[in-house]
Amino acid sequence: MLELWGRANAYNVQKPLWLLAELELEFRHHDIGSNPGDLDTPEFIALNPHARIPVLRHDEAIIWESNTTLRYLAASHAAFALYPEDPFARSRVERWMDWELATLQPAFISLFWGFYRTPPASRNQPEIDAAGRSCRLLFEQLDRQLADHAYLAGDCFSLADIACGVCLYRYFEMGFAVEEPAQVMRWYRLLSRRDAFQNTIALAFGELEGRLDF
Ligand SMILES: N[C@@H](CCC(=O)N[C@@H](CS)C(=O)NCC(=O)O)C(=O)O
Known part of the structure; x- marks a missing residue:
């Protein structure tokens, strides 16, 4: 179970x-x-x-x-299409998962908490601007990777797309002015067509606005 x-x-x-x-x-x-x-x-x-x-x-x-x-x-669950058995193919998935935890997530969370979860009167604008700049540079890195690949780790949807794609809906919907890199937007549209994305990620998150208590 x-x-x-x-x-x-x-x-x-x-x-x-x-x-x-x-x-x-x-x-x-x-x-x-x-x-x-x-x-x-x-x-x-x-x-x-x-x-x-x-x-x-x-x-x-x-x-x-x-x-x-x-x-x-x-x-x-033997989901090898999402998480290959071959060590090198697996490393192509895992490097983006590690990058998400070590690099993308801290920048995104700093922006999301600084801007969206902090009530306007308490916001630290210089910190929000710095987090916005970090995210923009990281989204440019995603865009470069996606210029040569349909998905992050290659031609197929994988765990790399879940780990990194989990932030997309909030990044583009939280009301902060961000750039929309062409390949990232193509990838975002591709992920958005998945029922699982619609049912778990593309969900209203207004209950988090201005909330620092959890
Ligand atoms: N590196 C951990 C981070 C876990 C984490 O910080 N989770 C947050 C939610 S995204 C949490 O537990 N926050 C406390 C709370 O929601 O009460 C992971 O990837 O699981």
Whole structure:
């Protein structure tokens, strides 16, 4: 049995939600994380000592770190089209997953929290501008990669597209003026045609606006 902990509007929780939908897997969803203290209970810390969502459980196996949940789900369900067995082909997927966690996500989260989740009166405009510039440079890097490839890791949709594509809807819909690089927009349209993207990522997120409390 599969279980997932984490609110459906959390950036990192949306990654396994998207993949679970792609793989059409049934799971029990514990939609927690919107109330103060939700993640600080002894029961939840026993699942993830870092008190962060998402957490996945597959029978007795407990998995945390969003990109690790993607790898685990793909590997345990033989989804080799999304996560190739060949070591080099796999590395082409994993480099973008690692880049997302180490580079893209910090810049995006800084912009999303600084601009969208902070009430206007409390915003730090120089920090927002700097985060916007970082995101623009990173989206230009995505654009260069996508100039030669339909998807991030090559000709096929993969875990790399889920890890990096999870931010697209919010980036372009949060009301911050951003550039729209041509290849990124082509890729975004391609991902948007997927039912799993529509059902897990392209969702209204207004409940997060001006909210710093979770
Ligand atoms: N590197 C971790 C980051 C996990 C993380 O920070 N998750 C956020 C949600 S996106 C969280 O737990 N925030 C606390 C909360 O939502 O209450 C991962 O990729 O899973």
